Amino acid sequence: MTLTYANPSRASLLSRRLVRPLLLLGTALSGSVGLVGCSKAPGEEARAPQPVAVRTAKAEVRTLQPSFDVIGTVTAEPERVAALTAEVPGLVAGLAVREGTRVEKGDLVIQFNEQRPRIDLAKAQATFALLIAKPRPEEVALAQSAVDKAHATYVLAQEKRKRSSDFRASNPTLVPEILLKEEQKNEDIARAEQDAADAQLKLLQQGPREEQRRAAQIEVESAEWLLKRCRVTTPLAGEVTEIKARTGQRVDAGAALATVVDASEVLVQARVPSNRLEGLSAALCQGGTAAQGASATVRSAAFPGEAFPGVAFRLGQQTEAQTSDVPVWVRVPNSKGSLRVGMTVQLELFGAEVKGLAIPDVAPTVNEEGRRMVTVIREGKAYPTEIELSSGQSAEVRADGWVRVVKGLQEGDEVATENGYALPEGTSVVVSPPGEKAAGEKGK
Known part of the structure; x- marks a missing residue:
């Protein structure tokens, strides 16, 4: 229902009289609500921050044998490759084998015509x-x-x-x-x-x-010598990898006829970064045996899960102009013939053993300024500490989940290995016992 007033001014006056009390009532109610929200419950006090649960490990002196991976190529050892050539001119009468044939030392490979030499x-x-x-x-x-x-x-x-x-x-x-x-x-x-x-x-x-x-x-x-040279035999046991001669072909002395390769032991040639030479050179100087640190492991995508042990025995004397890498040769037993000449493989090289202060390699982090940091735990407090993992141009030494520390820690220092990243100095922490999940760690 709508009220209609004959006098408009009277209606306006009545409207103002009704609105003012309503505004005052609303203001009072809002103030009461604000007071109720800001008040504390009886006995309630400010709560202290909870300690951060971390896992730790102690810095200890360890003997580490570092390793690194490079890409290498399988090659034949020069002493195990026989390049068969014609010692005298003659006519090829026949081929005794095919490419891929396994031959023993002294087996016939190429036969020359013997008629004229027999008459002489x-x-x-x-x-x-x-x-x-x-x-x-x-x-x-x-x-x-x-x-x-x-x-x-x-x-x-x-x-x-x-x-x-x-x-x-x-x-x-x-x-x-x-x-x-x-x-x-x-x-x-x-x-x-x-x-x-x-x-x-x-x-x-x-x-x-x-x-x-x-x-x-x-x-x-x-x-007799000329007649004997009509039979081209292999001086070593191996596989005939290439035959260039053809039946009926007349060849001159010195012409290439065939190649025999003994792949029972092969070489892997790779290039080592210059910053890795120190440890590898030390291992080679120790004698070049697996026990002394110059061992190597070869892996190939063609044989997943299989490793071929070897020994690094030689470092090149010249570096590559653009990369300063140094060539290295590794001798690898290959009795089954799995590794083929020309194959690309992954080569893991082991340096000499290094004794020094070490911590788990998950402990160090890099802060926003690019510095290596660890969180040291002392008396239940966290202390970010800068460390150095290498000195000069030498490479970091890592092995079996540990890394050597050359500066910043002492033996026995306790460092955080989980949940310690970027904790402010003085943060309260609690060390989780071994086997117990730290706070925030998800179960598997």
């Missing part, structure tokens, strides 16, 4: 046999006959010269001097022929000289 060998052997053969009886008899004939001729010439000499001595006019000289000459010739016949008989009986025998023997050995 037969000729050399025949010449040598003829040279060293003993004279036949008829040859000796013929030589002896020549000796006898020469001797008889010499005796006759000698007697004739003697008679002429006697005649001239008794009557010089009967034998001219020129005739005597002629007979003396004939005697000398007969004696020379006798000596030659004697020498020929002795040579026949003695056989060839040692020089002749040796020269003929060398010809035989040379022919």
